[in-house]
Amino acid sequence: MTRKNRTLRLIVMAIVIVVPILLLVVPPLLPTRTQFALWPINPASPTASRLDRVWTIVTYVAVAVVLLVGGLMFYAILTFGHSGPLSDDDEPPQIHGNSRLEITWTSIPIVIVAVLLAIAVATLQLNAPPRVLASNTVQVDIRGYQWGWAYTFPQLPGLSIPVGDLHLPVDRTIEWRVTSSDVVHDWWVPALDGHMDAYPTHIERDVIYTSRAGTFYAQCSKFCGLYHWKMHNNVIVEPAAAFTTWALANGAKRADIDKLVGGATGATMPRR
Secondary structure (H helix, E strand, C coil): CCHHHHHHHHHHHHHHHHHHHHHHHHHHHCCCHHHCCCCCCCCCCHHHHHHHHHHHHHHHHHHHHHHHHHHHHHHHHHHHCCCCCCCCCCCCCCCCCCHHHHHHHHHHHHHHHHHHHHHHHHHHHHHCCCCCCCCCCEEEEEEEECCEEEEECCCCCCCEECCCCEEEECCCEEEEEEEECCCCEEEECCCCCCCEEECECCCEEEEEECCCCEEEEEEECCCCCCCHHHCEEEEEEECHHHHHHHHHHCCCCHHHHHHHHCCHHHCCCCCC
C-alpha cells in the first residue's frame, strides 16, 4: 500500500466513523434540541419516556461499538499497514486462528444483543395497554385517510375533527384507537407514543398518559401515496379549561365535557 493510498483510506475511515457519531451524539446536547420535531428526546408521557430510554441505551452502545471497532481498525492500519510497493506474488504473513480470541469476539456481540433484547422486551411489556382503564380515560378514535387524519371522541357526541390538530387534556389517561379508511398509514407522535399502524377494517389500540402540556408533532411514518408528506399535524396537550373551550367550539356539549374532564385535578396516574 502506497503512502497516498494509506492516507486516503485513513481519511475515508475517519469520515465513516466520526460522522455517524456526531449525528447521534451532538443533537441531544444542543440547547435547541426541541426544534427537531421527530427527535425522540424530551418525551411528554411515561410511554415515550420508556421508549426514549431504550433508544438512548441502544444509541450509546452502538457508538461504543463503532469507537472500539474503528479504533482497532485504525490501530491495525497504522501499526501493521505495509507502506512499500507490493508485487502480485507477495503474500501477507500467514497467521493461524486463535480459538480463545475468536470465542471472545463472538461471545461479546451475543451478550450485547441478548441484553438489548431483554431491555426491549421488558419495555414492550411495560408499555402494553392495561386491560382495565381508569374511569376518567379519554377515548379518541383516529382515522387515517389519503391524506390526513380525522378524530372523533366517542364520549363527546358531536365532536368530530375531519382535518387539523388534535387537542387532548393534560394529566389524563388517553386511549387512542387507530384505523384507516383506505391504505395502510402509521400514526406517530414521538413525544407521546411509538408507531401505531393504521390498517383498513382493523383497530390498533394503545393507552398513554399525558404528563406534560405542549404542542407535539404528529406524522404518518409509512409511505401511503403521492401526498404522504402532507399527513402531519400537531397534538396539542393543554389544561382542562383550554380543552373544554376547544371542544365546545367544535360541537361537544357542556354536560358531556364536564363529565369527562371536569374532575381533571383529581385524575390518577395509571400504571403506564
